[in-house]
Amino acid sequence: MDSIARTDYRPDSFQQLTFHDATKGFSEGADTPRAYLERCLETIAAREPVVQAFVVVNEAGAREAADASAARWKAGKPLSPIDGMPIGIKDLIETRDMPTQMGCEAYRGNFPRRDSAMIRAMRDAGAIILGKTVTTELGQAHPGPTSNPFNPRHTPGGSSSGSAAAVGARMVPAAIGTQVGGSIIRPASYCGNVALKPTQGAINRGERQGLSQSTAGVHAGGIEDMWLVAKAIALRAGGDPGAPALFGPDTPPAAQRPARLIVMEGEGWAVMDEDSRRAFELLLEKLRAAGVELLTRADAAAIEAFERSIANAKDVSNDIGAFETRWSQQNLIEAHPDGVSQRFLARQKRGMAMTLDDYRGRLLEREAMRRALADIAPLADGLISPASPGPAPVWEGDKPGQPLAPRPTGDTVSNSATSALGVPCVTVPMTAVRGLPMGVQLIGHPHMDARAAGMARWVLETIEPVCV
Amino acid sequence: MDSIARTDYRPDSFQQLTFHDATKGFSEGADTPRAYLERCLETIAAREPVVQAFVVVNEAGAREAADASAARWKAGKPLSPIDGMPIGIKDLIETRDMPTQMGCEAYRGNFPRRDSAMIRAMRDAGAIILGKTVTTELGQAHPGPTSNPFNPRHTPGGSSSGSAAAVGARMVPAAIGTQVGGSIIRPASYCGNVALKPTQGAINRGERQGLSQSTAGVHAGGIEDMWLVAKAIALRAGGDPGAPALFGPDTPPAAQRPARLIVMEGEGWAVMDEDSRRAFELLLEKLRAAGVELLTRADAAAIEAFERSIANAKDVSNDIGAFETRWSQQNLIEAHPDGVSQRFLARQKRGMAMTLDDYRGRLLEREAMRRALADIAPLADGLISPASPGPAPVWEGDKPGQPLAPRPTGDTVSNSATSALGVPCVTVPMTAVRGLPMGVQLIGHPHMDARAAGMARWVLETIEPVCV
Numbered sequence: 001m002d003s004i005a006r007t008d009y010r011p012d013s014f015q016q017l018t019f020h021d022a023t024k025g026f027s028e029g030a031d032t033p034r035a036y037l038e039r040c041l042e043t044i045a046a047r048e049p050v051v052q053a054f055v056v057v058n059e060a061g062a063r064e065a066a067d068a069s070a071a072r073w074k075a076g077k078p079l080s081p082i083d084g085m086p087i088g089i090k091d092l093i094e095t096r097d098m099p100t101q102m103g104c105e106a107y108r109g110n111f112p113r114r115d116s117a118m119i120r121a122m123r124d125a126g127a128i129i130l131g132k133t134v135t136t137e138l139g140q141a142h143p144g145p146t147s148n149p150f151n152p153r154h155t156p157g158g159s160s161s162g163s164a165a166a167v168g169a170r171m172v173p174a175a176i177g178t179q180v181g182g183s184i185i186r187p188a189s190y191c192g193n194v195a196l197k198p199t200q201g202a203i204n205r206g207e208r209q210g211l212s213q214s215t216a217g218v219h220a221g222g223i224e225d226m227w228l229v230a231k232a233i234a235l236r237a238g239g240d241p242g243a244p245a246l247f248g249p250d251t252p253p254a255a256q257r258p259a260r261l262i263v264m265e266g267e268g269w270a271v272m273d274e275d276s277r278r279a280f281e282l283l284l285e286k287l288r289a290a291g292v293e294l295l296t297r298a299d300a301a302a303i304e305a306f307e308r309s310i311a312n313a314k315d316v317s318n319d320i321g322a323f324e325t326r327w328s329q330q331n332l333i334e335a336h337p338d339g340v341s342q343r344f345l346a347r348q349k350r351g352m353a354m355t356l357d358d359y360r361g362r363l364l365e366r367e368a369m370r371r372a373l374a375d376i377a378p379l380a381d382g383l384i385s386p387a388s389p390g391p392a393p394v395w396e397g398d399k400p401g402q403p404l405a406p407r408p409t410g411d412t413v414s415n416s417a418t419s420a421l422g423v424p425c426v427t428v429p430m431t432a433v434r435g436l437p438m439g440v441q442l443i444g445h446p447h448m449d450a451r452a453a454g455m456a457r458w459v460l461e462t463i464e465p466v467c468v
Numbered sequence: 469m470d471s472i473a474r475t476d477y478r479p480d481s482f483q484q485l486t487f488h489d490a491t492k493g494f495s496e497g498a499d500t501p502r503a504y505l506e507r508c509l510e511t512i513a514a515r516e517p518v519v520q521a522f523v524v525v526n527e528a529g530a531r532e533a534a535d536a537s538a539a540r541w542k543a544g545k546p547l548s549p550i551d552g553m554p555i556g557i558k559d560l561i562e563t564r565d566m567p568t569q570m571g572c573e574a575y576r577g578n579f580p581r582r583d584s585a586m587i588r589a590m591r592d593a594g595a596i597i598l599g600k601t602v603t604t605e606l607g608q609a610h611p612g613p614t615s616n617p618f619n620p621r622h623t624p625g626g627s628s629s630g631s632a633a634a635v636g637a638r639m640v641p642a643a644i645g646t647q648v649g650g651s652i653i654r655p656a657s658y659c660g661n662v663a664l665k666p667t668q669g670a671i672n673r674g675e676r677q678g679l680s681q682s683t684a685g686v687h688a689g690g691i692e693d694m695w696l697v698a699k700a701i702a703l704r705a706g707g708d709p710g711a712p713a714l715f716g717p718d719t720p721p722a723a724q725r726p727a728r729l730i731v732m733e734g735e736g737w738a739v740m741d742e743d744s745r746r747a748f749e750l751l752l753e754k755l756r757a758a759g760v761e762l763l764t765r766a767d768a769a770a771i772e773a774f775e776r777s778i779a780n781a782k783d784v785s786n787d788i789g790a791f792e793t794r795w796s797q798q799n800l801i802e803a804h805p806d807g808v809s810q811r812f813l814a815r816q817k818r819g820m821a822m823t824l825d826d827y828r829g830r831l832l833e834r835e836a837m838r839r840a841l842a843d844i845a846p847l848a849d850g851l852i853s854p855a856s857p858g859p860a861p862v863w864e865g866d867k868p869g870q871p872l873a874p875r876p877t878g879d880t881v882s883n884s885a886t887s888a889l890g891v892p893c894v895t896v897p898m899t900a901v902r903g904l905p906m907g908v909q910l911i912g913h914p915h916m917d918a919r920a921a922g923m924a925r926w927v928l929e930t931i932e933p934v935c936v
Contacts, residue, residue, distance in 0.1 A: 096799075114803065117795040204795070209677035212710025235824055241792045242680025244828045324709045327585040327672070331564075335582065356703055360712045 008435040009150045009192060011465035016194070016221030017043075019085045019173035020228060020252070026073035026084060033069040033084030037062055037128060040086045044171045050152050052145040053166035055091050056098050057131035062086060065128040072126065081228045081251075083126030088166045088175035090159075091132040092139050093216070094207055095119050103135045103144050103159075106332055106339025116206030118176065118216055121236035122229070133162025133175055136409060139183060142341040143408040148392045149191055150436055155395035157187030157388070158409030160219065164191040167219045168437075174220040174229050178208070181317050182388075182415025184217040185427045189387035189439030190410065192429040193219045194460070196226050196453065199446050200422030201243030203233050209240060211324050213317065213366075213419050223426070223457040224252040230449075248450025255461050256454030260293040260380035262303055264443065266310055268389045268414030276390035276438060279431040279468040283440060286463050287384075295380055302375045309372035313417035316365045320420075322351030323359040343404060366420050373421050377445050382455055387427040387439030388414050414441075424449035426456035432467045476903040477618045477660060479933035484662070484689030485511075487553045487641035488696060488720070494541035494552060501537040501552025505530055505596060508554045512639045518620050520613040521634035523559050524566050525599035530554060533596040540594065549696045549719075551594030556634045556643035558627075559600040560607050561684070562675055563587050571603045571612050571627075574800055574807025584674030586644065586684055589704035590697070601630025601643055604877060607651060610809040611876040616860045617659055618904055623863035625655025625856070626877030628687065632659040635687045636905075642688040642697050646676070649785050650856075650883025652685045653895045657855035657907030658878065660897040661687045662928070664694050664921065667914050668890030669711030671701050677708060679792050681785065681834075681887050691894070691925040692720040698917075716918025723929050724922030728761040728848040730771055732911065734778055736857045736882030744858035744906060747899040747936040751908060754931050755852075763848055770843045777840035781885035784833045788888075790819030791827040811872060834888050841889050845913050850923055855895040855907030856882050882909075892917035894924035900935045 017040075025031030041059060048054060069084035078084070094100045096119075099111040119129060134144040136159040146161040148154040149169035156165040160177030167175050168191030177184040179197045188195030197217040205216050216233075220226035230246055239245030263284065272280075284294055297304045329348050333340060388410060395408050418425045423446055427439035442459065444452030485508075493499030509527060516522060537552035546552070562568045564587075567579040587597060602612035604627040614629040616622040617637035624633040628645030635643050636659030645652040647665045656663030665685040673684050684701075688694035698714055707713030731752065740748075752762055765772045797816050801808060856878060863876050886893045891914055895907035910927065912920030 114796075114799050120795050120799065206795070207675075207678075210675075210709055237795050238791065238824055238827060241678055242831065244831060245824055323706065327588050327674070327705050328582075331582050331588065356706055356713055359706060363710065363712060 007150050009432050009437050010467060011192070011429050011432050011437065014192060017170040017173045018221045018225055020081065020224040023073070023078070023081065026070070027076065033073065034063065034066040036084065037066040037086050040130070040172055043169065047149065047169045047171060051147055051149050051165050051169045053133055053162040053169065053171060054088070055101060055132045055134055055162070058098055058129070061097050062128050062130045069126050069128065079124070079126035080232050082122070082232050084128065085174060085225070085229070086128045086130040086172050087122060087229065088131055088133040088163050088172045089119065089129060090163050090175070090177050091135045092178055092208065093119065093176065095129055095132065097129070098132050100132070103137045104340060106336035117204035117237040118206060118233045121233040124236050125232040127232070130172060133166055135159050136161060137341050137344055139178060139180060140344060140347055141408065142343040143395065153394050153396060154392040154436065155190065155409045157190040157392060159183040160187050161409060163219045164188050164193055167191065167193045167221060174218055174225050176216060177219050178214060178216050179415070179419060180211055180214045180321050181419055182412030184219065185415050185425050185439070185441055186388045186410055186412060188219050188427045190392035190437065192437035193427070194222055194226050194429065195219045195427050196230055196449065197418070197425045198230060198246055198449050199424045201240035202246040202449060203230060204237040204239055210328060211321055213320060213422065223453055223460065227252040227453055246449055247447050248453070253450045253454035253457065255458035256451065257458050258292055258381040258455045260295060261287070262376060262380045262383045263294055263296045264383040264385040265297065265307055266385060266414060266417045267314055268386060271411065271413055272386065272389045275433045275468045276386065279433050279438060279466045280386045280440065282466045282468070283430055283463065286466070290462060300379060302379065306372040306376050309369045310417035312365065313369065313420045314413055316362050317416045317420045319350070319354065319362045320359070320366065322347055323354045326351035369417070369421055373423070373445070382445070382448070382452055383443035385441050385443060386414050387441040391433045391436035391438045418443055422446055424452045426452045428456045428460045430459060430463065430465045432465065475618050477900050477905050478935060479660070479897050479900050479905060482660060485638040485641045486689045486693055488549065488692040491541070491546070491549065494538070495544065501541065502531065502534040504552065505534040505554050508598070508640055511637065515617065515637045515639060519615055519617050519633050519637045521601055521630040521637065521639060522556070523569060523600045523602055523630070526566055526597070529565055530596050530598045537594050537596065547592070547594035548700050550590070550700050552596065553642060553693070553697070554596045554598040554640050555590060555697065556599055556601040556631055556640045557587065557597060558631050558643070558645050559603045560646055560676065561587060561644060563597055563600065565597070566600050568600070571605045572808060574804035585672035585705040586674060586701045589701040592704050593700040595700070598640060601634055603627050604629060605809050605812055607646060607648060608812060608815055609876065610811040611863065621862050621864060622860040622904065623658065623877045625658040625860060627651040628655050629877060631687045632656050632661055635659065635661045635689060642686055642693050644684060645687050646682060646684050647883070647887060648679055648682045648789050649887055650880030652687065653883050653893050653907070653909055654856045654878055654880060656687050656895045658860035658905065660905035661895070662690055662694050662897065663687045663895050664698055664917065665886070665893045666698060666714055666917050667892045669708035670714040670917060671698060672705040672707055678796060679789055681788060681890065691921055691928065695720040695921055714917055715915050716921070721918045721922035721925065723926035724919065725926045725930070726760055726849040726923045728763060729755070730763045730844060730848045730851045732851040732853040733765065733775055734853060734882060734885045735782055736854060739879065739881055740854065740857045743901045743936045744854065747901050747906060747934045748854050748908065750934045750936070751898055751931065758930060768847060770847065774840040774844050777837045778885035780833065781837065781888050782881055784830050785884045785888045787818070787822060787830045788827070788834065790815055791822045794819035837885070837888055838890065841891070841913070850913070850916070850920060851911035853909050853911060854882055855909040859901045859904035859906045886911055890914055892920045894920045896924045896928045898927060898931065898933045900933065
């Protein structure tokens, strides 16, 4: 294993790739979107053999788009602040110029030749749709080939495996992910990204409306690019049908020091290893020292009630998703009996065993969580929680003759609650555990995405990261 | 024009085609689903040349399904009460064995070879997916070839033109329609159907989740079949993601006399012709005589406030739909510039001119309507209103050299409010105006579909229809 493959991640010295600070050069002639793109392609050429973040890269299309962008910047007429930004797209999302194969054998060669809402919006904003990034099979458990950019023995997380790894490997400044259970925030945590899982519905999911808790979001090297991409989409494609779309400023939210934060334990707390918990607690101490008041379940009956309401969030989330997708998945299995994995079939079994009344019961549990969250809104500016129960676990593939590993891309346990709650989460790479990144998520109330981003920015800019 | 083509519709003597009362014969051997199907096919052969309700009929597949159903009934093991029922499917909805061409040149030959959620559910319940029925272009304004089964000079309504006409012509006992503005209830009114537009989200729309106010519903010859089809779908495919799906009994709701009804005027009131209004008012008199108390906007401040809240429902609905579909429609126009109609392009212009904030404003107006509706819930058991502003208008095609007729399939003005409100509506053919049917809609509060159906059944079974 060469030295590029394994690095000892240190959050204080690792340089993320950013775009927002490059555009001044585009205007002044010191840099161009084409040169920026070429630097990304060089990094991809160097890192991709081990990281394997991409399913396909559209080099020719990207170069053409970059040249068009360069002309706009030169003329002083960029289409948006992300004009010329190379972006990776999770391969669940339809793109007119690249196949959409969803990490699933049954979709091999699938090429609908149309742009999803968010893809259209980004193109209309001048962004460069550079390539499709690896997803786990249909965004579920079965992993793709991507490895963690900081140590290839470890998983990049999933299901947005390639998007998180591409940003972590500095191949692109931003990439699009999607989250039903923990598919943006967890891989972002494992790969040292900043990432936004927005309020449910805040970014138009286009053709992917089949789940009631699922969001499209942005992985990036920094808060600025993360926000600019999200906003560029929302302004042009809106949110999901019926949703008011992402609220907040057109420019990146300023850093905002929270006066008070609630420390959310959730289901993840109990399964954290000692190092990871210590890293998070050391970070909390630094926050306290910086004047942030921290509240826990011991401090208020409403927080305790909230924690109890989310104690079963993972099962609730999984059941809701399994029921909502069972009809389309059953179609898929019947049409392609050998085109899906054993992991996929196991999940489908769960959905097929449910009754409509089981599903209604799960919706009511989710609604109860949301009410409990509303009850703690007056107590603090938001919540803080580990973005994953630890750093990326080792994953070296299924072993022949052994039962399938239950969680090849890690555990959603730190994310199921915030997914079910429909709240905005921003993860920032503030801790490192045993040489790998682990994120911390700042969590807002519904539609308070800008506040969550502003608090995350303040943490990132003010607090020194923790290495354990 | 032959005598089949034009009939003088009389609601008291017109015999609807029903299915629920045929299944006893299937069990006892006096009839079979195959024989029932053959009778439908005979009617189609006789009426289709003029009515043109179907895009395609899958005779071979239907016969095979009918024989399988016959064997189940004979063995005493039907899959559901609708096992063996031949059903027409609006051609917006995907079916694995027939193309889905959406009345749109750009989708000519489109054949995704998969079943939408509701189609899967009906097949799993043993129903026979008989054919695809004509829709206006993409469910919008541009009409298809279907004519009104009671007079071919008149429109069948739209966008569920073929579904309404096929039921009105006794070709099938039930057909699936969809409604965004007035696309189930209006054509059902024009074609003498019973029909349910359920609570928003109560029947799973499958791949068609791109609009925040849009429902799939059932056209039928009677309340019993209408309900059994809706329930068969909801039990198997649920509702839209996140929705609790259709509530109510598994068997058709019993007739239920309302103690009090609110007469909803809405935008349609002002544009009704004299005969149509008189027919509706005569019906109200019969309801009063049967002991139903009727309240109007003059009777309570809350009703007046409600009426004011919905006074602009048509524009609100149209803008919401235009914004939500603009990205996918722009894709379509770019890919097939000659594949869409001038009417379609005009609507797209409306959507493209809107900003995100315009859309948010329309959502707030819709939300205000829904709050005003909730405020009148304690006053009555439900609402009653004409299902269309009159009987089907004449439509004989665009005239060369003339501007495009603005409403070739009639006016949604009596339906936009109930669509925007997301409430259940059941239309029953209780009036005839100048020899053509005109429906009356019983309207419930959200999730009270069974009550709306029960009240509609009571009206249908108890009150004598009105001919003007």
